[in-house]
Amino acid sequence: MSDITFAPRAPDQEISGESLLTRLVLIACALVFLGLFLFLPLISVFAEAFKRGWEAYLAALADPDAASAIWLTLYVAAIAVPFNIIVGVAAAWAVAKFEFKGKSLLVSLIDLPFSVSPVVAGLSYMLLFGAQGYFGPWLKAHDLAIVFAVPGIVIATIFVTFPFVARELIPHMQALGTDDEEAALTLGASAWRTFFTITLPNVKWSLLYGVLLCNARAMGEFGAVAVVSGKIRGVTTTIPTQIEILYNEYNGAAAFALASLLAALALVTLVLKTFLEWRYADAIAASTHR
Amino acid sequence: MSLAASTRWRQPSILPGFGLAFGTTLTALCLIVLIPLTALMLRAAGAGWADIVAIASSPRTLAALRLSFGAALIAALVNTVFGLLIAWILVRYEFPGRRLIDAAVDLPFALPTAVAGISLSAIYAPNGWVGSFANQLGFQIAYTPLGVMVALIFIGLPFVVRSVQPVLAESERSIEEAAALLGASRLRTVFRVILPAVAPAVLTGFVLAFARAVGEYGSVIFIAGNIPMVSEIAPLLIVIKLEQFDYAGAAVIGMMMLIVSFVMILVLNLVQAWGRERLGHV
Amino acid sequence: MSSSRPQATAVPPVGRLRRIVDIVSIIAAFAFVFFVAWGARAQELLNVSYDPTRELYRAINTAFIAQWKAKTGQTLTIRQSHGGSGSQARTVIDGLNADVVTLALAGDIDAIAERSTLIPKDWQKRLPQNSAPYTSTIVFLVRKGNPKGLKDWGDLAKPGVSVITPNPKTSGGARWNYLAAWAWATKNLKDEAKVREYIAAVLRNVPVLDTGARGSTTTFAQRGLGDVLLSWENEAFLAFDEFGKDKFDIVVPSLSILAEPSVSIVDGNVDKKGTRATAQAYLEFLYTPEAQKIIAKNHYRPRNVEAADPKDIELFPKLDLVTIDAEFGGWAKATKTHFDDGGTFDQLYKPAR
Numbered sequence: 001m002s003d004i005t006f007a008p009r010a011p012d013q014e015i016s017g018e019s020l021l022t023r024l025v026l027i028a029c030a031l032v033f034l035g036l037f038l039f040l041p042l043i044s045v046f047a048e049a050f051k052r053g054w055e056a057y058l059a060a061l062a063d064p065d066a067a068s069a070i071w072l073t074l075y076v077a078a079i080a081v082p083f084n085i086i087v088g089v090a091a092a093w094a095v096a097k098f099e100f101k102g103k104s105l106l107v108s109l110i111d112l113p114f115s116v117s118p119v120v121a122g123l124s125y126m127l128l129f130g131a132q133g134y135f136g137p138w139l140k141a142h143d144l145a146i147v148f149a150v151p152g153i154v155i156a157t158i159f160v161t162f163p164f165v166a167r168e169l170i171p172h173m174q175a176l177g178t179d180d181e182e183a184a185l186t187l188g189a190s191a192w193r194t195f196f197t198i199t200l201p202n203v204k205w206s207l208l209y210g211v212l213l214c215n216a217r218a219m220g221e222f223g224a225v226a227v228v229s230g231k232i233r234g235v236t237t238t239i240p241t242q243i244e245i246l247y248n249e250y251n252g253a254a255a256f257a258l259a260s261l262l263a264a265l266a267l268v269t270l271v272l273k274t275f276l277e278w279r280y281a282d283a284i285a286a287s288t289h290r
Numbered sequence: 291m292s293l294a295a296s297t298r299w300r301q302p303s304i305l306p307g308f309g310l311a312f313g314t315t316l317t318a319l320c321l322i323v324l325i326p327l328t329a330l331m332l333r334a335a336g337a338g339w340a341d342i343v344a345i346a347s348s349p350r351t352l353a354a355l356r357l358s359f360g361a362a363l364i365a366a367l368v369n370t371v372f373g374l375l376i377a378w379i380l381v382r383y384e385f386p387g388r389r390l391i392d393a394a395v396d397l398p399f400a401l402p403t404a405v406a407g408i409s410l411s412a413i414y415a416p417n418g419w420v421g422s423f424a425n426q427l428g429f430q431i432a433y434t435p436l437g438v439m440v441a442l443i444f445i446g447l448p449f450v451v452r453s454v455q456p457v458l459a460e461s462e463r464s465i466e467e468a469a470a471l472l473g474a475s476r477l478r479t480v481f482r483v484i485l486p487a488v489a490p491a492v493l494t495g496f497v498l499a500f501a502r503a504v505g506e507y508g509s510v511i512f513i514a515g516n517i518p519m520v521s522e523i524a525p526l527l528i529v530i531k532l533e534q535f536d537y538a539g540a541a542v543i544g545m546m547m548l549i550v551s552f553v554m555i556l557v558l559n560l561v562q563a564w565g566r567e568r569l570g571h572v
Numbered sequence: 573m574s575s576s577r578p579q580a581t582a583v584p585p586v587g588r589l590r591r592i593v594d595i596v597s598i599i600a601a602f603a604f605v606f607f608v609a610w611g612a613r614a615q616e617l618l619n620v621s622y623d624p625t626r627e628l629y630r631a632i633n634t635a636f637i638a639q640w641k642a643k644t645g646q647t648l649t650i651r652q653s654h655g656g657s658g659s660q661a662r663t664v665i666d667g668l669n670a671d672v673v674t675l676a677l678a679g680d681i682d683a684i685a686e687r688s689t690l691i692p693k694d695w696q697k698r699l700p701q702n703s704a705p706y707t708s709t710i711v712f713l714v715r716k717g718n719p720k721g722l723k724d725w726g727d728l729a730k731p732g733v734s735v736i737t738p739n740p741k742t743s744g745g746a747r748w749n750y751l752a753a754w755a756w757a758t759k760n761l762k763d764e765a766k767v768r769e770y771i772a773a774v775l776r777n778v779p780v781l782d783t784g785a786r787g788s789t790t791t792f793a794q795r796g797l798g799d800v801l802l803s804w805e806n807e808a809f810l811a812f813d814e815f816g817k818d819k820f821d822i823v824v825p826s827l828s829i830l831a832e833p834s835v836s837i838v839d840g841n842v843d844k845k846g847t848r849a850t851a852q853a854y855l856e857f858l859y860t861p862e863a864q865k866i867i868a869k870n871h872y873r874p875r876n877v878e879a880a881d882p883k884d885i886e887l888f889p890k891l892d893l894v895t896i897d898a899e900f901g902g903w904a905k906a907t908k909t910h911f912d913d914g915g916t917f918d919q920l921y922k923p924a925r
Contacts, residue, residue, distance in 0.1 A: 018476060023383055030379050031391075033372045037444050038394060040419065041409040045401070048409070083318075090314035098308050100300035104563045108556040109319055114498060115551035116327070117505030118403075119525045120544040124326035127333050127537065131667030131688065134329055140667070148668045159322050174566070181305055191306040216400035222508045223403060223525075230668040231653045232618060240402035245654065247408060248786040249626050250814045259405040266400030270393035278389070417796035433780045433797065512787075515780045516739060518921055529783070530741045533658040534912065535665075535687060 045263055048256035060246075060254035061261065065234045069242035069258070072150070076238060077218040080157040084214050088165025089207070093199075095166075096173030097181070107170070113162040121159050122227025125152060148230030153238060156224040161214045168210030172203050205277070212273055216266045327548065334545040337538035345542045350518055351527065355546065358524040361435060362503035365442035370496045373450025374488075380451070381458045395452070398445050403508030406444055411513040414440055433515030438523060441510045442503040449502065450495030457491040458484075490565055497558045501551050615850050616649045620670035622657035622744055622833070623786050624807050628870040629674070635866060636857050640850070648850065656784045657744030658683075664690065664838060671842050671851040674835040676744030678702070678896075679903030681836050690840035704832035705858035706872040709893055710745075710752045712823040713792065713801040713808045720799045724825045725756035728800065729773035736798035737778060738788045740910075740917055745785040747911060749802040752829040754910070755894045759827060772920040793819070804831070806871040809887070822889075830893040833872075 018026070050057055060066060091110055095103060113121070127133045129146040139146060146152045180202065184194040200207070222240040229236045237245060239258050246255035300308070334342065345351060379385070380392050398406065414421045414432040424431050431437055461484070469479040485492075507525035515521040524547055531540035621629060633650040640648045653660065653668070657676035664670050665688045675681055678696060681703075685691040696703045714722055720733055728735050738746040753774060757767040780797060782788040785807060792801040793815045800823075803811070808822050835855050842848040857863050861879035868880030877885055900906040910916045 023379075026375060027379050027383060027385055030372065030376045034376065034391060034394075036420065037440070037447060038397060040413050041401075041406060041444065042394070042397060044409040044413055044419075045405060048412075087314060087318040090311040090318075094308060094311040094315055097305050098300060098303055098312075102299070104556065104559040106315070106319075107559045108552065109323065110315075111498075111501075111555045111559070112323055112327075112548075112552060115501030115505060115555060116548060117507055117525045117528070117544070119507045119528050120330065120505065120548060121326070123528065123532065123537075123540060123544055124330040126666055127329040127541070128326050129667075132537075132665060134332075136667060145667075145669070147666065148663065155322065159326070162318075162322060178303070178305055185304060185306070195307070213396065213399055216396065220400045220402045226508075230663055231655055232651050232668075233653065235651060240404060243402060244404050247404075248623060248654070248784070250786075250790075250810075255408075256405070259402065262405070263397065263401055266397055267393060270396050271389075274389050274393050411795065415795040415797070432795070511783060516783065517779075517781055526783075529659075530739070532662060533656070533742045535662065535683060536913070539913075 042263060045256050045259050048252055049260040051256075052253045056253055057257045057260075060251075060257035063254070065237065066242060066254070066258060068234045069237045069239050070261070072153070072237065073219050073239045076150070076154050076157050077215055079154050080161055080218045081211060081215050083158055084161055084165050085207075085211060087162070088169060088210060088214075091166040092169035092173050092203075093195075095170050096176075097178050110166050111163050113159050116159075118160060118221070118223025119227065121224040122156060125156060125159075125224075125228050147228045148232070148236060150236065152228040153225050153236065156228050157218050157221055160221045160224050161218045164214035164217060165207065165210035168206045168213070169203055172206040173199075176202055208276070209273060212269050216269065219265065220262055330541050330544055330548070333537055334541035337542055341538065342542050345539050346546060350522075351524075351543060353519045354522050354524040354527045354543075357435060357438065357520075357522065358504055358547070359550070361438045361442055361523075362446075362500050362506075365439050365446055365503050366496050366500035368439075368443050369446045369450050369499045370492060373447070373495060373499075374454055374492060377451045377454040377458055381455060396448050398447050403445065403506065404512070407441060407509035407512030410441055410444060410509065411437070414513065432513050433521065435514075435521050437513040437515065438510055438521060441513050442506060445506055445509055446499030446503045449499035450492065453491045453495030453498070454488050457488050461487050490562060493558065494562070497554060501555060504547060504551055615646055615847060616651065617671045617847060617850060617854060618651045618653065618669060619672050619674055619854075620653045620660050620664055620668060621674040622660060622676040623654055623784050624745070624804055624810070625674060625833075626652070626654050627810070628806075628867065628872060631866045631870065632858065632863055635862060636854055639857065639862075640853070650854075656742055658742060664688075669841050669845070670838045671845065671847050672835060672837055672855055674833065676831075676833050677747065677903060678704075678832065678834045679747075679907050680744060681834055682903055684838070688840070690838050691836055692839065695836045696834065698837075699835065699855060700859060701875055702832055703834045703836055704875075705835060705855075705863070706833065706867045706874055708805050708831045708833065708872050709828045709891070710748050710802060710831065711805050711808050711828065711889075712825060713803050713811060714799065714821050714823050716819055716821055718821055718823060722800050722823055725753050725827070726760070726770075728753070728777065729770050731777075733777050733800065734779055734798040735774060735777045735800055735802065736780060736782075736788050736792045737802040738785050739781040739783055742783045743785055743788075745804050745807070746788075746802075747906075748804075748829055748831045750910065750917065751896065751900060751906060752825075752827075752894075753802075754916075755829055755899050756825065756827045758899075768916070768920055771916070772922065775917075775921050805873070805888070809871040824889040824891050827892040827894065829899075830895045832896070 061070075091106075095107060126147060128135055129139060129152065130136050131140060146155070180198045181194050184198050185191070189197070219238075220240060221238075222244070225238055226241055226244070229238065229241050231237060231241055231245065233245065239262055243255045243258050246252075246258065337345070376391075376395065380388060411418075411432050413419050414424075414437060416422060416425045416430060416432070418432070421431055429436075431440060466479055466483055469483050470476070474482065505525060507523070507529070510523050511526055514523060514526075516526060524543060528540045528543050531537075531543065619629060619633075629652055633652070637648050637650065640646060653663075653670070655663075657680050661673070661675060661680040661683050664673060664684050673681055673684065681691065681695060685693045685695055699705070712722060714720070720727070722728070722733065727733065737749045740746040740750045750771075753771060754767065757770045761767050761770060780788075780791050782791055785804060788801060789803065789807060789811055792798050793811055801808075801811075808820075811820060812822075835858065837848065837851045837855060839848075842851045858867075859875065861876060864874040864876040864879040865881060868874045868884040871884070871887070873888055874880045896903060896906060900909075908915065
C-alpha cells in the first residue's frame with residue numbers, strides 16, 4: 001500500500017515536467033485563488049459558528065426548530081436522492097448504450113435544471129400547484145397540499161438535483177462502450193443480471209460521486225425550496241431556510257452553526273469519497289481503463 | 291425483444307432495456323422538469339405579445355439580463371482559467387494538503403447559497419477581511435457588480451475542475467514526452483498537445499459554470515447591492531415582479547433566461563456529440 | 573454462558589409471548605398517549621407575519637397559549653411564518669394555509685382580499701382601530717455621535733450622505749420610509765417638482781437596496797455601510813439591544829408617518845379548518861391590556877397606553893405623525909402612484925453611477 005501513497009506523481013527527472021519554480025508558482029496561484037474564493041468563506045462560516053463557544057453551538061443544534069429542520073432535510077434527501085439515482089441510471093443507460101435521434105436534445109433537457117434559476121423553478125411549481133395555479137383549485141377541492149408542504153419541498157429538491165447522477169454516469173458509460181454487456185448477454189446472462197454484475201460495478205465510482213454531489217446539493221438547496229416552503233417554523237423549514245430565519249433574527253451564531261453542519265457533512269462525505277478512491281485506487285484504475 | 295421494439299429513429303442494438311430506461315427517463319423528465327416549465331411558458335404567453343415585448347425590451351430588464359449574463363460570463367471565464375490550473379496541480383503535482391483541496395473543491399455545491407452569500411459579503415464588505423484591504427487600494431468589491439462576480443465565481447468553482455480532472459488524469463503522458471523529445475518547448479507542448487486534448491472537457495465545465503451562474507439568486511442578493519440598472523440581477527427582477535403580483539411579468543423574464551440557457555446547453559451537447567462522432571470515443 | 577443457554581431455550585414459549593404482550597402494550601400506551609395528546613392538541617393556528625415581528629409574536633403566543641389553556645383546557649399550538657410583508661401576502665394568495673395574517677401594511681392584506689376570495693374586502697372594519705392593534709413609525713438610526721449631523725429628512729438629500737433603506741418594491745418597511753420622506757417634503761417644500769427633486773436626491777444617496785428590513789439593518793450595523801438607516805422604530809430599538817447602544821444613536825425627524833401594521837383572520841382558511849373561534853380570540857387578545865403591555869415592551873406603540881409599562885412608553889419620542897389615509901388617500905392609491913411599475917419610485921430612481 002505504501003508504494004501507492006508515496007509513488008511520485010510527477011518524478012523530477014521526467015522529461016516532460018515543469019521546473020520546480022514553475023510548479024511552485026502554479027501551486028501558489030491556485031492556492032491563493034482557492035483561499036480567496038473557497039477557504040475564506042469556509043473559515044468564516046466556522047468562525048461565526050463558534051463565536052459564542054461550544055455550548056452555544058451545541059445548543060443551536062439542539063433547538064427543537066433546528067432539530068425539526070435537520071430531520072426534514074434528511075427526509076427530503078432520503079426521497080429525492082434515491083429517485084434521482086433510479087432516473088439517473090435509467091437515463092445514462094438509454095443515452096450511453098444506445099444510438100437514437102434527438103439524443104442531444106434529451107441530454108440537454110436533462111441538463112436543463114442546472115441552468116434554470118432556482119427562483120424560476122419555484123415559480124413554475126407555484127404556477128402549477130399554487131392556489132392560483134393550473135392544478136390549484138383541483139388540489140384544494142381534494143384537500144391535497146403540494147406547495148407550502150413537504151411534497152412541494154421534495155419535488156423542488158428533485159428538480160434542482162435532477163442532472164447530477166446522469167451527468168456523472170453518461171460520460172463514463174459512454175467511454176466504457178457496450179462490449180462487456182454484449183459479451184455477458186451472448187453468454188446467456190439475463191438482462192438484469194448483466195446490469196447488476198457488469199454495468200453497475202463498472203460505473204460504481206461515478207455513481208457514488210454523482211450520489212454524493214446530488215445529496216450535498218439536495219441538503220443545501222435554498223432558492224427553490226424557499227419559494228415553495230412557506231417558511232412555517234418547525235414544519236416546512238429545511239436546514240437552509242432555517243439558517244435564513246435565524247440569520248434574520250440576528251442569531252448569526254446559530255445560523256452559522258447549522259451552516260457549519262452542512263459544510264462539515266459535505267466535507268466528511270467528500271473526504272470519505274477521497275479515502276475510498278485512494279483505498280481502492282487499483283480497482284478504480286482497473287474499472288476505468290479496463 | 292428489444293430488436294422487435296426498436297424503431298427507425300434508433301439504431302438496433304442487442305442490449306435490452308431501452309424501452310424501460312427511456313420510458314423512465316422521459317416520464318420523470320416530463321413530471322419534474324417539462325410540465326412545470328410548460329406552465330411557466332403558458333403563463334408568460336398569457337401576457338400577450340405587446341406586454342411580452344414591452345417587458346423584454348424595458349431598459350431595466352435589459353440591464354438586469356446584461357448583468358446576469360455578463361457577470362456569469364466573466365465568472366465562468368475566471369473559473370475556466372483557474373479551474374484548469376487547479377485541476378492541473380491536483381492531477382500532476384504532489385504537495386501537502388492536496389487531498390483536502392481535492393475534497394473541498396465541491397464545497398460550493400453543498401453550502402446553501404444563502405450562507406455563501408452571507409459569508410462572502412462579510413469577507414468582501416468594506417469592513418471585511420478582504421474588503422478592507424481592497425478599500426485601501428481604492429476600490430469596493432461587495433455591493434458592486436464586482437461583488438456579483440465574486441459570488442458567481444464561488445458557486446461555479448467546482449464545474450471546470452471536476453470536468454477537466456478525470457480527462458487530465460487519463461491523458462497519455464507518453465505523447466507529451468514524445469513532443470518534448472522531438473524538441474518542443476514545454477509551453478508549446480502545453481498549448482499544442484495538452485490543451486487540445488482537454489478542450490471538450492473545459493468547454494463542458496465552462497458552459498455548466500456559466501449556466502449555473504446565470505440563474506443564481508440566493509448568494510448574489512446578499513453581496514450585490516441590488517441597485518436597479520447597476521447591480522440588479524435578472525432573478526431579483528423576477529422576485530420583484532412577483533412581489534407586485536405580476537406573475538406574467540415574472541414568467542416572461544424567467545422564460546427569456548430559460549430559452550437562452552437551454553439553447554446554450556443544446557449547442558454544447560450538439561458540439562460534443564459531433565466531436566464524438568468525428569473523433570471516436572473521447 | 574452454558575447455564576443461560578438451556579434457560580433461554582426452555583423459556584421461549586412463555587418468554588416470547590410475554591415479550592410480545594409487552595411490546596404490544598407499550599405500543600398501545602404510546603398510541604393512546606399520542607392519540608390523547610393529538611385530541612387535546614386539536615387546535616393549531618398559523619400566523620403569517622412580516623419580518624420584524626418575530627420577537628413580538630413569540631412573546632404574544634406564549635401569553636395567549638397560557639390564557640387559552642386556562643380558559644378552554646385546550647393546548648394550542650401557534651405556528652409562525654415570517655418574511656417580507658409583500659411576499660408573505662403572496663404566499664397566502666398562492667395557498668399557504670394561514671389562519672391569521674399580521675402584515676406590515678393594510679395594502680398587503682388588501683391584496684389578499686382583492687386577488688383571492690379568502691378575506692372579505694371590508695376586513696379592515698372588523699376589528700377596532702383599522703384592525704391595527706399596534707402602530708409604529710419610521711426613525712433614523714445613525715452612527716454614535718451623529719458625525720454627519722443629520723437632524724431631519726432634508727439632511728438625507730445632502731451630497732455625501734449615505735442612506736440605507738430596503739427596496740420599496742420588496743419591503744413593506746421601505747414603503748413606509750419612502751412615504752414618510754414624501755410626506756415631509758410635501759409639507760416643507762410645497763411644490764411637487766421640488767418634492768420629486770428631493771426624493772430623487774435621497775435615492776441617489778442609497779448605495780445598497782436590500783430586499784428586506786432585516787437585510788438593511790445588517791448592512792448598516794454589521795457591514796458598516798451608510799451614515800443613516802431608515803428604520804422601523806421597533807427595529808431601531810432592537811438594533812440597540814442586538815448590536816450595542818454604544819454604536820448607534822436614534823434621531824427623530826420633525827415629522828414621520830403613522831405606520832399601522834394590520835391584522836386579519838383569513839376567513840377562507842379558518843372556516844375550512846374550523847379554527848375561526850380560536851383565530852378570532854387570538855386577534856382580539858392583541859387588544860387586551862396584557863397583550864398591549866407586551867407590545868410596548870417590544871417597542872411597538874400600543875393603542876392602549878395605560879396598559880403598558882410607563883418605562884416602555886417613555887422611550888417613544890413625541891413627533892408629528894401623518895397617516896396614510898389623510899396624506900396619500902389610502903394604500904390602493906399610494907401603491908399605484910408610487911410603487912407600481914412606472915410609479916414615482918421607478919421614475920425618480922436614477923442610480924448615481
